[in-house]
Each structure stands twice: as structure tokens, then as C-alpha cells.
Amino acid sequence: MAFQYHRSAQTEFKPPLIANENAYxxxxxxxxxxxxxxxxxAGFYRLxxxxPLVYEYTYHEMKIIVDGEFDISxxxxxxxxxxxxxxxxxxKGSKITFTTESFGLGFFVGQRREGGA
Known part of the structure; x- marks a missing residue:
């Protein structure tokens, strides 16, 4: 079985708007x-x-901040x-609030189906 490769994904992939005027x-x-x-x-989250984005997780997720900054509570x-x-x-079940004074970019891996966020 072949692996998948996504060249320059951190800089080239543009996530779609999912909430408010500023959450992608x-x-x-x-x-x-x-x-x-x-x-x-797995993919990218940009704010x-x-x-602020308030999100209640219906699955487990790991996230690494790859650029910018977030205030997370x-x-x-x-x-x-x-x-x-x-x-x-x-x-799963946590309710998280994300805010930023500039922008933040995170790479996530979630235990869910594609598009299930």
C-alpha cells in the first residue's frame, strides 16, 4: 500500500471558512x-x-501550533x-475557546471521519 504525500501543505493548502468571518x-x-x-x-486550522471560536469536541484531537499564536481556554x-x-x-467532550490577536495556524489529527469537524 502506497503512502500519501502532500507537498508544501503548510504553506500551499488553504483551508475553507468554517465559522464566523475568521475561522478556517x-x-x-x-x-x-x-x-x-x-x-x-488530519489537516490545518487557521484563525x-x-x-472567538468556541468548539465542543465530539472526537479526540491532537494539535500542534505551526505558526502564529492562539489564546486557548x-x-x-x-x-x-x-x-x-x-x-x-x-x-472528546471538551469545550475549547480559541482566540488570537493576530493569527494562528495549527496542524491537527482527529479521531474522526473526513469532514467530521
Whole structure:
């Protein structure tokens, strides 16, 4: 079985708008075809300055900040100013608020079907 390759995805892939005027997310790769019972999907999430995004996870996700910055908080009161290189695990059921004073770009891997965010 051949591997998949996505050349320059961090700089070339433009995720579509998913919420508000400033939140973008798009899947780049998925294991859905090879493992339809337990797929994982990966891609990029970009937030521009503006409306905060409040998101409740219906799946487990890992995210690494690859550019810019985010202020990330959850319903427990935990708050982090995230910058390039920071890694997060968002458990299924968590309610996360993302904001930024400029922009942030994260690469994610989620335990979900393609387009299931």
C-alpha cells in the first residue's frame, strides 16, 4: 500500500471558512478508506483576529501550533497562550475557546471521519 504525500501543505493548502468571518479548517489527509471503523483525519486550522471560536469536541484531537499564536481556554478555566511548537490534546467532550490577536495556524489529527469537524 502506497503512502500519501502532500507537498508544501503548510504553506500551499488553504483551508475553507468554517465559522464566523475568521475561522478556517480543512482536512488534508484521512485514513477513512483504509480503516472506515476507526478513521483519523488530519489537516490545518487557521484563525484570524476577530470573533472567538468556541468548539465542543465530539472526537479526540491532537494539535500542534505551526505558526502564529492562539489564546486557548476550556470550560475548567485552564488558559494557555500558545505559540509555535506547542502541542495540545483535546479530549472528546471538551469545550475549547480559541482566540488570537493576530493569527494562528495549527496542524491537527482527529479521531474522526473526513469532514467530521
Amino acid at each position: 479548517l480543512g482536512d488534508v489527509a484521512t485514513s477513512q478508506e483504509n480503516d472506515p471503523e476507526k478513521p483519523i483525519s 484570524e483576529k476577530g470573533t 476550556d470550560e475548567t478555566g485552564q488558559k494557555v497562550h500558545a505559540t509555535r511548537g506547542d502541542v495540545f490534546y483535546f479530549p
